[in-house]
Amino acid sequence: MKFSRKMSIFYANKTPRGKAYCKRSMLIKCAQCGLCYIDSNAIGQKLHARYHRNAINGIRVGSQRELESFGKVIEKFTIKVGKMGSIIEANINSRKVQKVLDEVLQAANMVLNSQDNTKRWHGKTKFKGKVFVCIYRARIIGICITETPQIGYWMIQGSNILVPNKNPKLAIGIDRIFVVKTFRRHGIATRLLNAVANHSFYKLKLRPYQIGWSQPSHFGEFVARKYSGVVHPRSGKVLIPVYKQEDV
Numbered sequence: 590m591k592f593s594r595k596m597s598i599f600y601a602n603k604t605p606r607g608k609a610y611c612k613r614s615m616l617i618k619c620a621q622c623g624l625c626y627i628d629s630n631a632i633g634q635k636l637h638a639r640y641h642r643n644a645i646n647g648i649r650v651g652s653q654r655e656l657e658s659f660g661k662v663i664e665k666f667t668i669k670v671g672k673m674g675s676i677i678e679a680n681i682n683s684r685k686v687q688k689v690l691d692e693v694l695q696a697a698n699m700v701l702n703s704q705d706n707t708k709r710w711h712g713k714t715k716f717k718g719k720v721f722v723c724i725y726r727a728r729i730i731g732i733c734i735t736e737t738p739q740i741g742y743w744m745i746q747g748s749n750i751l752v753p754n755k756n757p758k759l760a761i762g763i764d765r766i767f768v769v770k771t772f773r774r775h776g777i778a779t780r781l782l783n784a785v786a787n788h789s790f791y792k793l794k795l796r797p798y799q800i801g802w803s804q805p806s807h808f809g810e811f812v813a814r815k816y817s818g819v820v821h822p823r824s825g826k827v828l829i830p831v832y833k834q835e836d837v
């Protein structure tokens with residue numbers, strides 16, 4: 590079982606001194622959201638309840654006014670019969686938007702087991718990417734963050750092998766892509782990627798193979814295969830355009 594950084598902090602701060610390790614035996618893992626937490630502890634339960642809601646149903650954007658100023662609507666589409674969702678390019682200059690996005694990132698990092706705590710929009714280095722979100726009933730149910738990619742490589746799908754001496758010219762990189770559990774396999778990641786392809790550059794529509802992936806996860810690789818994969822004519826293997834993320 591892997592411990593996220595958040596949980597280690599939780600242990601360090603909240604458990605009585607000297608009891609942290611014996612308490613580990615009370616850790617349980619939620620089968621739905623995947624969080625490991627201490628069931629016998631009120632703080633653990635509260636932490637889980639909050640995380641669970643966000644991971645399963647999405648993160649609340651706020652009031653109708655906040656929703657309207659969240660960003661530019663790119664696409665509206667039907668998610669469930671009679672219920673519309675929208676793909677929005679988030680206004681990352683707004684403090685309120687940044688706060689919500691931080692929460693979404695926290696949930697995504699927990700799922701990805703990532704310890705990435707980069708302060709994308711607060712740090713000294715100016716954030717150069719874009720953030721596309723999928724909103725349904727005032728909750729963010731999907732997010733895709735882009736960045737300027739490093740040098741591109743072709744990775745043989747299903748392996749971590751990079752094809753030598755072949756470097757695809759990447760126009761944009763996928764820093765993060767995440768969809769809450771309840772709404773997976775509804776085509777939301779695909780819609781977010783279409784938004785990346787059509788709205789990353791003014792009047793320029795990117796081809797899927799110009800969109801690079803940084804360290805795709807197991808499921809990320811499935812999406813990358815379908816969206817950006819190309820079949821190598823001689824070997825018949827599927828190649829995915831990838832790049833190595835710059836160390837921060």
Ligand SMILES: CC(C)(COP(=O)(O)OP(=O)(O)OC[C@H]1O[C@@H](n2cnc3c(N)ncnc32)[C@H](O)[C@@H]1OP(=O)(O)O)[C@@H](O)C(=O)NCCC(=O)NCCS
Pocket residue numbers: 700701765766767768769772773774775776777778779780803804805806807808809810811812813815
């Ligand atoms: C990866 C993730 C973003 C996919 O989101 P999604 O909205 O479910 O993806 P889509 O519905 O657009 O799927 C597009 C295609 O990807 C493939 N795919 C996606 N999830 C898959 C899965 N669990 N198993 C097999 N193929 C899958 C399929 O080919 C699918 O097309 P299809 O449904 O027509 O067969 C989502 O599963 C997720 O957030 N996972 C946890 C975080 C993560 O791993 N992020 C990727 C980091 S690189």
Ligand SMILES: [Zn+2]
Pocket residue numbers: 619620621622623624637641
């Ligand atoms: Zn849970």
